[in-house]
Amino acid sequence: MSETKTIQFSEETMATVQRLIKRYPEGRQKSALLPLLHIAQAEFDGWLSPAVMDYVAVILSIKPIEVYEVASFYTMYNLNPVGKCLIEVCQTGPCWSRGSDDIVEHFEKKLGIKVGETTSDGQFTLKTVECLGSCGTAPMLQCGGDFYENLTNDKVDTLIEKLRANGQRSTYMKDNRVM
Amino acid sequence: MGKKLLLEHINVPGIETFEVYRKQGGYASVEKALKTMTPDAVTEEVKKSGLRGRGGAGFPAGMKWSFLDRKSEKPRYLVCNADESEPGTFKDRYLMEKIPHILVEGMITSSFALGARTSYIYVRGEYMYVIRILEKAIAEAYANGFLGKNILGTDYSLDLYVQPGAGAYICGEETALLESLEGKRGNPRLKPPFPAIAGLYASPTVVNNVETIAAVVPIVNMGGDEYAKIGIGKSTGTKLISASGHINKPGVYEIELGLPVEEFIYSDEYCGGIWKGRKLKACVPGGSSVPILPGELLLKTAKGEQRLMTYESLSDGGFVSGSMLGSGGFIVYDETACIVRNLWTFARFYHHESCGQCSPCREGTGWMEKVLHRIEHGHGQASDIDLLVDVAKKIEGNTICPLGDAAAWPVASAIRHFREEFEFHVKHPEKVVNPKHFEITPFVSERVAVIG
Numbered sequence: 027m028s029e030t031k032t033i034q035f036s037e038e039t040m041a042t043v044q045r046l047i048k049r050y051p052e053g054r055q056k057s058a059l060l061p062l063l064h065i066a067q068a069e070f071d072g073w074l075s076p077a078v079m080d081y082v083a084v085i086l087s088i089k090p091i092e093v094y095e096v097a098s099f100y101t102m103y104n105l106n107p108v109g110k111c112l113i114e115v116c117q118t119g120p121c122w123s124r125g126s127d128d129i130v131e132h133f134e135k136k137l138g139i140k141v142g143e144t145t146s147d148g149q150f151t152l153k154t155v156e157c158l159g160s161c162g163t164a165p166m167l168q169c170g171g172d173f174y175e176n177l178t179n180d181k182v183d184t185l186i187e188k189l190r191a192n193g194q195r196s197t198y199m200k201d202n203r204v205m
Numbered sequence: 206m207g208k209k210l211l212l213e214h215i216n217v218p219g220i221e222t223f224e225v226y227r228k229q230g231g232y233a234s235v236e237k238a239l240k241t242m243t244p245d246a247v248t249e250e251v252k253k254s255g256l257r258g259r260g261g262a263g264f265p266a267g268m269k270w271s272f273l274d275r276k277s278e279k280p281r282y283l284v285c286n287a288d289e290s291e292p293g294t295f296k297d298r299y300l301m302e303k304i305p306h307i308l309v310e311g312m313i314t315s316s317f318a319l320g321a322r323t324s325y326i327y328v329r330g331e332y333m334y335v336i337r338i339l340e341k342a343i344a345e346a347y348a349n350g351f352l353g354k355n356i357l358g359t360d361y362s363l364d365l366y367v368q369p370g371a372g373a374y375i376c377g378e379e380t381a382l383l384e385s386l387e388g389k390r391g392n393p394r395l396k397p398p399f400p401a402i403a404g405l406y407a408s409p410t411v412v413n414n415v416e417t418i419a420a421v422v423p424i425v426n427m428g429g430d431e432y433a434k435i436g437i438g439k440s441t442g443t444k445l446i447s448a449s450g451h452i453n454k455p456g457v458y459e460i461e462l463g464l465p466v467e468e469f470i471y472s473d474e475y476c477g478g479i480w481k482g483r484k485l486k487a488c489v490p491g492g493s494s495v496p497i498l499p500g501e502l503l504l505k506t507a508k509g510e511q512r513l514m515t516y517e518s519l520s521d522g523g524f525v526s527g528s529m530l531g532s533g534g535f536i537v538y539d540e541t542a543c544i545v546r547n548l549w550t551f552a553r554f555y556h557h558e559s560c561g562q563c564s565p566c567r568e569g570t571g572w573m574e575k576v577l578h579r580i581e582h583g584h585g586q587a588s589d590i591d592l593l594v595d596v597a598k599k600i601e602g603n604t605i606c607p608l609g610d611a612a613a614w615p616v617a618s619a620i621r622h623f624r625e626e627f628e629f630h631v632k633h634p635e636k637v638v639n640p641k642h643f644e645i646t647p648f649v650s651e652r653v654a655v656i657g
């Protein structure tokens with residue numbers, strides 16, 4: 027996927043990166059690692075390939091292993107390619123109590139895939155996640171930094187249509203508004 | 206109507222903007238503190254207020270502030286904990302989304318009290334849109350002279366930044382949060398040293414919850430003594446409660462501490478009663494980590510006294526017949542809820558979120574998840590129930606950070622109060638194959654009477 031693309035941030039993104047690094051004291055540029063990985067994931071097809079992680083290591087003057095161990099620790103970083111729209115349905119107690127199991131089942135039926143799989147057209151990846159801090163509007167899901175709440179099967183149908191028509195990759199860093 | 210200190214202006218259109226927030230009296234605490242008070246005097250007001258940390262542990266905020274090493278040559282930091290990942294808790298998100306400026310204001314006043322020149326708000330990565338809202342609010346505060354060099358013409362200067370997490374509940378634990386803020390895995394640190402001595406970048410640091418910092422605003426405005434008059438005993442002030450589960454009106458409510466639990470659940474001002482006309486079965490009153498209580502023990506203590514929404518009343522009876530106020534994540538279950546399945550989701554959560562440093566937590570949470578999965582899916586054995594109790598006991602107290610305890614308590618309490626339900630699963634596997642089995646054939650224990 028991204029392997030053919032040169033791995034380099036745009037000038038604009040680079041300016042943001044420099045601004046981010048200044049938020050921390052001298053010599054503490056490693057603190058910018060988490061925000062940088064979010065930005066990298068958004069710019070390079072929604073996942074962090076080893077090459078992308080190495081690139082981030084160079085920018086921050088840290089060892090590649092320091093990036094790998096962080097990238098593999100946090101669930102928001104994808105270490106494998108994902109569909110354009112990563113659908114993450116919350117399944118913890120409060121969401122379960124208001125029917126998240128039904129929502130997951132409905133997605134599986136509509137998309138013809140199981141949890142953890144990607145549709146053959148590469149459009150959707152379905153995942154279950156733990157509490158997203160939206161239990162008062164359960165059941166809910168997250169897709170590209172947007173929360174979809176108080177879900178019903180009808181709302182799921184509309185969402186699938188909307189995302190499919192839009193065709194864009196959903197990302198946390200919408201409109202390139204990087205922090 | 207109870208007093209509202211944090212959410213008073215929540216419905217004012219445009220309250221998320223600096224202009225409207227300021228018109229409603231916003232940033233008065235910064236003016237008062239910076240122009241008329243010394244940093245120590247601000248800390249003194251927070252001490253007098255009796256404010257207790259709103260992140261879960263309820264540790265007195267003023268006391269925590271007084272532990273900060275003020276003699277050190279190193280810079281001091283205030284870090285706001287907006288990691289909010291405890292299942293059932295969503296109050297900080299609500300506050301930051303609706304009134305971001307109250308947090309920015311609280312950060313400025315609190316940073317002044319602590320002598321911090323750079324402060325960070327660590328927000329869970331999934332709240333990326335909240336991060337945007339905060340960044341906008343911070344930019345407005347800079348533009349209006351409330352952040353940056355020489356705030357309001359005084360010699361106090363402060364920079365404030367938002368830092369995103371990336372999906373790890375453990376980063377809510379304060380030392381894991383500091384590790385994460387330093388760009389590392391969120392592995393909790395061994396204490397001591399405590400953050401007050403060696404926190405962020407090995408410098409003296411205070412970590413406080415969003416709501417704690419926001420509460421500093423009314424405390425400075427009205428004075429600590431006035432604030433302490435609200436509430437009961439050592440539970441002073443107001444508290445945001447995130448209400449979820451089987452109730453008519455899930456949402457975030459600001460209550461005066463001391464409100465009867467029964468009123469909170471059944472009054473139309475708050476949860477509006479149990480949904481679908483059903484009855485109350487159980488409740489986890491303070492976020493997934495605290496012990497679950499059956500309905501009758503939730504509304505009344507074992508001594509038969511009315512249970513109140515306070516730190517003391519909710520923990521009355523200890524873990525035998527009480528629970529905790531915790532983060533205020535109030536999760537309600539109706540008569541059809543399957544306690545075993547709910548517990549399995551929690552066990553899966555803790556297993557997923559364990560950082561893996563300590564073997565009792567890493568392995569124990571895995572075992573609890575597996576055994577609960579087995580019971581819930583109709584393959585359990587009678588001995589599994591005691592096995593769960595045993596594993597929970599062996600995790601408790603044997604780990605670096607309290608996540609281990611947080612994983613053990615829900616299991617121990619669910620079995621303590623609802624053992625029949627676990628036995629029913631083991632004895633009647635054919636009846637529990639459907640995840641909604643209790644909705645289809647209500648399970649009514651003789652001991653655990655349903656309420657309402």
Ligand SMILES: Cc1cc2nc3c(=O)[nH]c(=O)nc-3n(C[C@H](O)[C@H](O)[C@H](O)COP(=O)(O)O)c2cc1C
Pocket residue numbers: 257258259260261262263264266269286287288289290291374375376377378379380412413414415417418606607608611
């Ligand atoms: C596993 C774990 C998760 C935690 N998550 C949070 C959290 O999301 N937000 C929070 O404010 N405190 C959380 N805490 C509590 C913090 O460690 C810390 O006590 C708190 O931020 C202190 O702030 P306070 O004194 O204002 O409550 C967590 C603790 C543990 C052990």
Ligand code: SF4
Pocket residue numbers: 375392393558559560561562563564566567604605606607608609
């Ligand atoms: S108790 Fe669990 S989460 Fe906490 S440090 Fe140990 S392994 Fe990590």
Ligand code: FES
Pocket residue numbers: 116117118119120121122156157158159160161164166292293294
């Ligand atoms: S349980 Fe789903 S958002 Fe909290």
